[in-house]
Amino acid sequence: MKKSEDFGEWYNEIVELAGLSDKRYPIKGMNVWTPYGWKIMQHIDRYIRHYCDDTDHHEVLFPLLIPENEFSKEKEHIKGFDAEVFWVTHAGLNPLDVKMLLRPTSETAMYPMFSVWIRSHADLPLKIYQIVNVFRYETKMTRAFIRVREIHFFESHTCHADFEDAERQIRENFEITEKLMRHLCLPYKVLKRTEWDKFPGACYTVGIDMLLPSGRSLQLGSIHQYKDNFSRPYEIKYEDEKGEHKYVHQTTFGMSERLIGAVIAVHGDDKGIIMPPDIAPYQIVVVPIPAKGSVEEVYSEAKKLAQELKNNEFRVHLDLRDVRPGNKFYDWEIKGVPLRVELGPRDIANNSCVAVRRDTGEKATIKRSELQDRVNTIIASISESLLEKATKNLENNIVDATSLDNLPEKLIRVGWCGSEECGRKIETTTDRSILGNDVSDASPRKVKCVVCGKDAENVVHLSKPM
RNA sequence: GGGGUAGUAGUCUAGUUUGGUUUAUGAUUCGUGGUUCGGGACCACGAGGUCGUCGGUUCAAAUCCGACCUACCCCA
DSSP states (O other), X not given: OOTTXXXXXXXXXXXXXXXXXXXXXXXXXXXEEOHHHHHHHHHHHHHHHHHHHHTTOEEOOOOSEEEHHHHTSSHHHHHHXXXXXXXXXXXXXXXXXXXXXXXXXXXXXXXXXXXXXXXXXXXXXXXXXXXXXXXXXXXXXXXXXXXXXXXXXXXXXXEESSHXXXXXXXXXXXXXXXXXXXXXXXXXXXXXXXXXXXXXXXXXXXXXXXXXXXXXXXXXXXXXXXXXXXXXXXXOEEEXXXXXXXXXXXXXXXXXXXXXXXXXXXXXXXXXXXXXXTTOSOSEEEEEOOOTTOHHHHHHHHHHHHHHHHHTTOOEEEOOOSSOHHHHXXXXXXXXXXXXXXXOHHHHHHTEEEEEETTTOOEEEEXXXXXXXXXXXXXXXXXXXHHHHHHHHHHHTEEEOSSSSSOOSSEEEEEEOOOHHHHHHXXXXXXXXXXEEETTOOSOOOEEOTTTOOEEOEEEEEEOBO
């Protein structure tokens, strides 16, 4: 189980051993969420709900099925998704006149309703989101959380009076992303996609990208400016103060279960995964160390200890299984519980316990009277150091290049004049994709286009996407 | 998009070359009882399989043939 030797194999093995998902369900790319993995996802969803609600988005739930005629209204959009939809062609024994599809994303489910809901400028902005599963017929090899056919994700959809207000929404989405990623201890890049790589139907697309240990990039989410590209075919109009009828401007924002894949990939080590404390199903596991003659005493003290920690708002698991302590240590290390607290006869005699950090392996003997403070400090420090380590790692894997020869398997930055001709050339000669320029970079440097040599304003990131 | 390899208890695996005495092998896992417990314990007894699915060849198929499903790999 060496992470550095074969990342792909390590990843599959860890997902299975840690009990995050079961891929034995007999449909390709449709895995079962097992309890431990689902708990992680629910913690992530909880933060998504919190930050969406906090910014006046409202949660909704649209039907899974979309009729074919609604799906077909925006022509770029169908072109982009046609090849990867699952169709419902029959109801009972009867073939359907109008086929239905399993949503690959919900624009075409929601927008007919938006057109009914929105009448006046007073109805704007409309900001909604939902947390659902979507279906995409992936033909490539699937991988738990990273490439699946049934995807758990959240999508927010907004409608605005004009382009500027939609732009404001996109800036708000960047802020939500930052807060969310902080809980996951994940560094990331916000990169504006090329014209030929944008979401089908969008005016522009911004990707939220991170880097895997293999050197490939992984897109964790995306934010789209639609302008009025969808509101025209779907007739989403409002009447402004002057009585004029105008089309709304729209945005979407989404992130998926890939976030879990990223957490595993970035923080994990040879012993297993390491859960960031904010999303860990259990932040602390209490392992009693019984000894001949003191079993009852150790167990009852361990129960007290666990309850004490629970009272201090930690998510705690007390492991009373009848297996040896060493066995439990290995199990919880694979599952990545941030902090392990051991309690044996020696500790009881000293009125203390032993705390072991999952990320560094550091052991500390803690007086029971100081338990709450010390544990608080350690948990906070684990979050900090996970983010710090991951950030350093990302920075060390970004390389500025002035030519396209002999590029390492990292995130490459090069100058690009912005022309499609040069862009395509960059992609074909390097066998990489242009992920785009960093939208958070406020002071663009003067560079030359790596292909034509002209002055360029775009410093774009290249990588091989997962 | 094109090609390749594989599928035998929860998991890994022997057996497939050359169809027929292996009761389909072994380990692990699981269950019960006991001794244990500060980094993967041990003893005893027990449980677990339509050999991926469907069809074909044959007196006879885990074994040969075909399709499909699934997993994994390589190339574009």
